[in-house]
Amino acid sequence: MRAEQGARGAPARPARKAERGVRVALIGWGTIGSGVIQLLRGNGEALAGRLGASVELARVVDIDLERRREVRVPKSLLTNDARAVLADPEIDVVIELMGGLEPARTFVLEAIRSGKSVVTANKALLAHHGREIFAAAEAAGVGFGFEASVGGGIPIIRTLREALGGDRHRAIFGIVNGTSNYILSAMAAEGRGFDDVLADAQRTGLAEANPTYDVDGIDAAHKLALLVQLAFGVHLPLDAIHTEGIRHVDAEDMAYARELGYAIKLLAIAKRHDEGIEARVHPTMIPLEDPLASVQGAFNAVCLLSEALGRSMYYGQGAGMMPTATAVVGDVLDCARDLRGRGGPRLPPLGFPVASLARARVRPIGDVVSEYYLRIQAADRPGVLGRISGLLGGAGISIASVVQRGRKSGGTVPVVFRTHETRERDLRRALARVEALPTVQGKPVAIRIEESPI
Ligand code: HSE
DSSP: OOOSBOGGGOBOOOGGGGSSOEEEEEEOOSHHHHHHHHHHHHTHHHHHHHHTSOEEEEEEEOSOOSSOOSSOOOGGGEESOHHHHHTOTTOOEEEEOOOSSTTHHHHHHHHHHTTOEEEEOOHHHHHHHHHHHHHHHHHHTOOEEOGGGSSTTSOHHHIIIIITTTSOEEEEEEEOOHHHHHHHHHHHHHOOOHHHHHHHHHHTTSSOSSOHHHHTSHHHHHHHHHHHHHHHSEEOOGGGSEEOOSTTOOHHHHHHHHHHTEEEEEEEEEEEETTEEEEEEEEEEEETTSGGGGOOTTEEEEEEEETTTEEEEEEEEOSSHHHHHHHHHHHHHHHHHHHTTOSOSOOOTTSSOGGGOEEOOBOOGGGOEEEEEEEEEEEOSTTHHHHHHHHHHHTTOOEEEEEEOSOOTTSEEEEEEEESSEEHHHHHHHHHHHHTSTTEEEEEEEEEEOSSOO
C-alpha cells in the first residue's frame, strides 16, 4: 500500500516505478488485444522515446490460450489466472479487453483498488457501471483510460474532457456504430434488403454472429450514455435513452429517402434543453448534403454543437483491430506518463469529479418534436388519401408533402407523407388510428427527419 498522500488526497505512487519500465498486463486476448500487442511491439522504441522508459507487455490473460491469433506471445507471459495478475505488485497498468459486464467489472475494480492504472474499451461496462468505476479510480488516484470505448480510433473522449473542457455543449450526435452504418451504406448503394446485407456481413466477419448489440442500437446507446456524461456533465441511465435499431429499415424507404434528398443513418442524438436532456438512438433521415450523410461503411463520426466553438465534427475508423488498438495504446501511454510523474496533474476519468454528476432530467420521448417521413400502404381507391390525411390533421399533424405514384386498381400502393414538426406522442396516436383503417395494409413506417440534427 502507498504510504503518502499525493495531490487531491490521492495516494502517492511508489518511487520505484520511476526507475524501471512500465509493466502492462492485458486481460482479454481477442482481435483488439492482438492489435495492442502489435503496436506495443512495433512502436516500442517510439513509445520509450516519448516516455523515457520502456512499456513492457508483462502478462497476457485469457481463458482460451490455444486459439490461433494474429500475433504470437511467449508462453512465459501467458496465463488464464486473472486474479494472480491483478494481485501482482509488479503490474502497473491493466488493459481490460475481455468485454461484457462480469467478471470485467470485478477485475477492473480489483485492479483499481490495488493501485493499478486501468485502460478499457468496454463501453457496455462503463454505460452500466461507469459511476462506480470512475469513483473508484478517483478515490484510488489511479489513471483510467477509456478512449477506445467510443468511436474506436477517434479521440472523442479526450476532445470532450480536455480540449473542449472550457465550452458548453448543446448537442452531441453522430454515427457511433460501424456495423449498422456498414449495413445501411450497403443497402443504400446496392438497393438490397437488411437481411441480405446482414447475412453477407456475417459471412465476411464484418458483423458478429449475434448482431443484436450493433443492429438493435444497444451499442450506440452505450456510447451515447458515455458521451452525454462527458458533454453535459450529467448521468443518463441507459433506460432513459429511447433506442431503436435498423432491422425495420426497408430498401423501399432507402429509395424514397434518396429521391427526397435524404440518407438514412442510425444516429445517436442527445440535445440539452432548459427542461432536460433528450437522448435517442434511431434510424434518421438526414439531408444528403449533411457531412454525416457521406460517412460510409464502418466509419464513425461524432458532431458537437458547442456554445463557443459552434459545430465541429470528429471522423474516422470507429472500430477494427488497429484503430481501436491505437486508442488503447494512447491511454496506456498517458497512464505510463502519469506513473513516471511526467503527465502533469492527473485528471479524473471524466475530467471532473464523478460526485458532481447529477442524474439527468430527461425529456420523455413522447415530448420529442421532429419532422417525419411516413410510408403507408393504402388501397388505391378514391377517398383513402383524404381519410388518412384527415386522421393526421385531426391529431394536429401538419403535412408538408405527399407522394403517391403508380396505380393499382383494387390493390394497395405506398403513400409517402412528409410532416412538419410533430410531437412523437401525437404521431403515435394518429398512426394507431391510421393502421386500424380497413383500407390500410400493414404497419405504417415512420422515420424521423433531422434537417440539421442541431
Ligand atoms: N461493434 C462496434 C461497431 C465496434 O460496430 O461499431 C466497437 O465499438
